[in-house]
Amino acid sequence: MEPRMRAVRLSVVTAAATAATLAAVTGCAQKSDAKGGEGAIQVIAKDDSCEVAKKDFPAGHVTLNVENRGGKVTEVYVLYPDDRIVAERENIGPGTKATITAEIKAGDYEIACKPGMKGDGIRQKVTVTGGKATAKRSPEMDAAVAGYRQYVQAQADETLPKVKVFTDAVRAGDVEAAKKAYAESRIGWERTEPVAESFGDIDPKVDVREDGLEAGQDPVKDWTGWHRLEKALWQDKKIGDREKQLADLLDKDLADWVKRVGTADITPTSMANGAKELLDEVATGKVTGEEERYSHTDLVDFKGNVEGAQKSFDLLKPVAQKNDPALVTELDKQFGALNELLDTYRADKTGYAFTSYEKVSKEQRKELSDAVNALAEPLSKLAAAVVK
Structure with a gap:
């Protein structure tokens, strides 16, 4: 990761916030990836926008299909509210596609696209919902x-x-x-x-x-x-x-x-x-x-x-x-x-x-x-x- 991005994303985190995510490590997960019924979530990254096809989706194994339609290399991040990184993909060139697969628990997040791989990026708020039907990890x-x-x-x-x-x-x-x-x-x-x-x-x-x-x-x-x-x-x-x-x-x-x-x-x-x-x-x-x-x-x-x-x-x-x-x-x-x-x-x-x-x-x-x-x-x- 770019040094500045790593420093910015992590500097606001406390030990308590880290401990609060333990549930994601030991808890259950509901599949919602490209093969899990609802399909992958499309993200269109442009130089002036970050378009996310779904703003509300179920927790579990989530797949983002990213397409860079801008003229600059970009990065895409899934971020906790305090800017910790859940998942990321860097170096997505103009006209190319990338896939991000991550295990995401219920909560509020932001999906950020970073044209030119600089700055805080263009962000979209998303909500990940928990469901009663969950499947434990293997x-x-x-x-x-x-x-x-x-x-x-x-x-x-x-x-x-x-x-x-x-x-x-x-x-x-x-x-x-x-x-x-x-x-x-x-x-x-x-x-x-x-x-x-x-x-x-x-x-x-x-x-x-x-x-x-x-x-x-x-x-x-x-x-x-x-x-x-x-x-x-x-x-x-x-x-x-x-x-x-x-x-x-x-x-x-x-x-x-x-x-x-x-x-x-x-x-x-x-x-x-x-x-x-x-x-x-x-x-x-x-x-x-x-x-x-x-x-x-x-x-x-x-x-x-x-x-x-x-x-x-x-x-x-x-x-x-x-x-x-x-x-x-x-x-x-x-x-x-x-x-x-x-x-x-x-x-x-x-x-x-x-x-x-x-x-x-x-x-x-x-x-x-x-x-x-x-x-x-x-x-x-x-x-x-x-x-x-």
Whole structure:
């Protein structure tokens, strides 16, 4: 996701709001997708409008068929009233179509189209209604969600001591030790990014870049997290009192993250959609080197992102295998190809010492982007395969 959109959407969320969505994780769902009787909901995105065919539809597995009739690339979001993201699809080119499948509980929402992928977008209010006739998730779906939550919890728990090595070095004023610990401290977070939006406002607190700050925010006062410290270590090459304060804050925010995992709003479709959107972000943004622009540890992030996306797929595979075995075969193939390519940049076969990204040529970056896109295309079909 575009950094500014992620920061804007998440900055208003509280832990209480996140906990309130637990019902969507453990509750029942009524199918209303393209194969569920009422059909998919048509969304026509134009440069000056966002037309939604139905403003009232039943809760459950909902499919949006999006057509971009405008002249600009667009994004489409389903948003909670507090602007948290339920589902999204980015990079929908002019004259093209896309499908969004998501598990949505009863309530009021907005569907937003973002021409040019900028600003808050053009919004339509919709109401999702609950029904008495509901169908529980399959045991395989429940197992996938439980397995992914367990995986995310393990990654969060393992991150804290690694971050402490990093923040202890910052507090000690040891620039070189902090640099050495930086990339490894981020691996667990990068693995859980497919569902980062379910953690509320943690993402903009710990992982925002300077150009991802909201309008009116002061980079000196308001910029926090890993990338602010990354800039101090590699560009400024010094650690002051503010950086030591930010180290304390990073520890605090990530400890809060660990507590939120248990109530995070994770569904089979959010697992699938989140993995796909994360790889889109890698292919169109991270591959340029914008993520780790000072440390050039981008390939560590890439590997963590791919591992997190693959875990989501592996847990959903039993369901997808029944509904679309050809898709599973293709995804296995593309994950294998991308991992093989990433491993060529590894200093050893099992560790996370990767080539500095500044040494990766333009042609090599294009090769990485192509490999990610080759995986993202079939991955975009996983959510629909899961709810068939």
